[in-house]
Amino acid sequence: MSPEAEEYVNSIAKEKKVSKGDILIRQGQRVENTFYVTSGCIRSFCVDKNGKEHTLQFAIKNWWISDFIAYYDTDIATLTVECIKDSNIIQFNAKDLDEIYLKFSEFEIFQRKILERHVVSLNKRILNQLQLTAKERYNLFTKQYPDIELYTPNYHIASYLGITQQSLSRIRAEKSKT
Amino acid sequence: MSPEAEEYVNSIAKEKKVSKGDILIRQGQRVENTFYVTSGCIRSFCVDKNGKEHTLQFAIKNWWISDFIAYYDTDIATLTVECIKDSNIIQFNAKDLDEIYLKFSEFEIFQRKILERHVVSLNKRILNQLQLTAKERYNLFTKQYPDIELYTPNYHIASYLGITQQSLSRIRAEKSKT
DNA sequence: CTAATTTATTACCATAGGGTATTTTTTTAT
DNA sequence: ATAAAAAAATACCCTATGGTAATAAATTAG
Numbered sequence: 001m002s003p004e005a006e007e008y009v010n011s012i013a014k015e016k017k018v019s020k021g022d023i024l025i026r027q028g029q030r031v032e033n034t035f036y037v038t039s040g041c042i043r044s045f046c047v048d049k050n051g052k053e054h055t056l057q058f059a060i061k062n063w064w065i066s067d068f069i070a071y072y073d074t075d076i077a078t079l080t081v082e083c084i085k086d087s088n089i090i091q092f093n094a095k096d097l098d099e100i101y102l103k104f105s106e107f108e109i110f111q112r113k114i115l116e117r118h119v120v121s122l123n124k125r126i127l128n129q130l131q132l133t134a135k136e137r138y139n140l141f142t143k144q145y146p147d148i149e150l151y152t153p154n155y156h157i158a159s160y161l162g163i164t165q166q167s168l169s170r171i172r173a174e175k176s177k178t
Numbered sequence: 179m180s181p182e183a184e185e186y187v188n189s190i191a192k193e194k195k196v197s198k199g200d201i202l203i204r205q206g207q208r209v210e211n212t213f214y215v216t217s218g219c220i221r222s223f224c225v226d227k228n229g230k231e232h233t234l235q236f237a238i239k240n241w242w243i244s245d246f247i248a249y250y251d252t253d254i255a256t257l258t259v260e261c262i263k264d265s266n267i268i269q270f271n272a273k274d275l276d277e278i279y280l281k282f283s284e285f286e287i288f289q290r291k292i293l294e295r296h297v298v299s300l301n302k303r304i305l306n307q308l309q310l311t312a313k314e315r316y317n318l319f320t321k322q323y324p325d326i327e328l329y330t331p332n333y334h335i336a337s338y339l340g341i342t343q344q345s346l347s348r349i350r351a352e353k354s355k356t
Numbered sequence: 357c358t359a360a361t362t363t364a365t366t367a368c369c370a371t372a373g374g375g376t377a378t379t380t381t382t383t384t385a386t
Numbered sequence: 387a388t389a390a391a392a393a394a395a396t397a398c399c400c401t402a403t404g405g406t407a408a409t410a411a412a413t414t415a416g
Contacts, residue, residue, distance in 0.1 A: 046305055054308040056301060069301050072294040101287065108286035109279065115293035116250040122300035123234060123247050127224055129307055130232040130340050134403075154364060162308050167403055169365055312373070332394060345373050347395055 005104040012096035018042075018083040025067050025081035031074075033091050034066035035059075040087020041148065043156065044079045055160035058084075058145060058152075064114060085151045134163045135171050183282040190274035196220075196261040203245050203259035209252075211269050212244035213237075218265020219326065221334065222257045233338035236262075236323060236330075242292060263329045312341045313349050 001009075018024065024042065025031055035042060037059045044065055045055045056079060059065035067079035071094065100107050128137055138161055142149065149157070155165035179187070196202065202220065203209055213220060215237045222243055223233045234257060237243035245257035249272065278285050306315055316339055320327065327335070333343035341349075 046309070048309040052309070054305060056305060056308075068294075069298050072298050101290075105283035105286065108283065108290060112279075112286060112290055112293065115290065115297060116246075118297050119293060119300065120247050120250050122297065122304065126300065126303060126307070127232060127234060129304070130234075130337070131224070131226040131230070153362085159308070163402095164404055165364075166366085166405080170403090173365075331392085341372095342374055343394080344375080344396085348373085351395070 001106060001110070002104070005100075005106055008100060008104065009107075012092060012100065014091040016089050016091055018087050018089055020083055020086055022083040023080060024083065024089075025077050025079065027077050027080045029077050031067045031070040031077045032094050034064055034068075034071060034094065034097070035081070036090040036092070037061055037063050037065065038088045038090065040083065040089075041085040041151065042081060042087060042089065043084045043152075044081045045159065046079050053156075053159050054162075055156055058148060058160065060145065060148070064118070068118075084156065129162060134161060134167060135174075137161050138168065138171050139175075179284060179288070180282070183278075183284055186278060186282065187285075190270060190278070192269040194267050194269055196265050196267055198261055198264055200261040201258060202261065202267075203255050203257065205255050205258045207255055209245050209248040209255045210272050212242055212246075212249060212272065212275070213259070214268040214270070215239055215241050215243065216266045216268060218261065218267075219263040219329065220259060220265060220267065221262045221330075222259045223337065224257050231334075231337050232340075233334055236326060236338065238323065238326070242296070246296075262334065307340060312339060312345060313352075315339050316346065316349050 018040075024035060025033070025044075027047065039061055042059045042065045043055055044057045044059075044067060045053045047053055057063075057065055065081060067077040067081060069075070069079065070077045074094070097111075101111070128140060132140070138157075141157065141161060154168055158165040158168040161168065196218075202213060203211070203222075205225065217239055220237045220243045221233055222235045222237075222245060223231045225231055235241075235243055243259060245255045245259060247253070247257065248255045252272070275289075279289070306318060310318065316335075319335065319339060332346055336343040336346040339346065
């Protein structure tokens with residue numbers, strides 16, 4: 001990136017410290033920001049008609065998170081984005097980012113690469129969900145997020161894997177046996 | 179888009195008619211193309227260790243399809259992309275597209291919007307998989323692809339929904355009862 | 357340090373969906 | 387039109403995962 005572009009990015013970037021439990025985006029509200037995680041962990045989830053939570057994403061270091069469904073459609077949030085471990089994030093306003101794209105076309109490339117990476121990751125997630133058992137998905141998960149279990153409750157992970165917390169507990173018990 | 183950009187796009191776009199059964203991308207081969215569907219239907223799927231197929235995407239009119247996992251990482255295909263109904267597609271070579279981005283930055287915006295739409299769609303797919311029952315997913319599917327059942331075998335749809343063909347058959351039977 | 361609260365484990369039974377096999381229906385080929 | 391092949395439906399039983407509930411462990415608050 002050119003120095004000017006970088007300067008501009010810095011001018012709209014809002015570095016923030018957020019604490020466990022902080023809500024960055026609340027379901028039902030307008031989504032104006034996207035967040036880049038430099039440390040810690042942020043989670044996005046939805047709540048279904050029965051009040052059950054389903055985790056869409058865990059964002060750790062170097063990942064972006066928001067309610068992308070609402071963000072890209074400039075719509076009301078269906079997701080909640082919550083800090084689950086004290087984190088350092090960089091907040092970007094959607095409108096500010098839009099201007100960057102106009103002023104510095106080099107930034108488009110940047111963003112395109114991020115989006116491409118995101119598509120790849122989502123594609124893999126879907127394929128895993130289709131072809132792996134809960135146990136296999138859990139094993140993969142622990143590799144992808146090596147220390148997430150240290151600070152994330154069981155049921156958050158279960159809700160990401162698409163199983164109940166009891167099932168996850170059983171899988172873990174079975175695993176520790178051998 | 180400017181006339182020049184449009185002309186350039188046309189110069190690299192390869193319009194093609196493809197027939198049911200044609201393979202556009204073969205698992206294990208290098209992925210150099212992405213396809214835009216103007217009519218018909220193209221399917222992407224993977225084959226797991228047990229030889230079972232899992233459908234990642236059905237691309238109908240106005241959708242893009244490829245093995246995006248391999249395409250964006252310039253890697254070997256893990257997916258197969260297959261024509262399941264006589265279709266008209268426009269084929270784009272990855273390298274040609276890369277040049278477009280360099281020559282016409284306006285095209286980046288275009289591509290960014292496509293990617294954003296893709297991310298939204300994949301996010302929704304994951305959330306549906308997490309919170310809906312097989313029956314609910316099937317009902318949603320028939321709305322999203324109203325006439326796909328006319329030309330797609332049962333087991334392709336089942337493999338997209340993440341259930342067996344027998345389960346899908348049962349769901350359909352139950353539905354036609356009421 | 358203790359009590360209160362949250363989280364995880366375990367047990368029990370229920371059920372959605374899977375696997376194998378058979379039959380029926382539909383499609384394709386001759 | 388008939389045979390062959392493919393696809394769909396159905397049946398039967400099985401298994402992974404879900405739901406409820408009770409217990410145990412860990413964390414947090416006072």
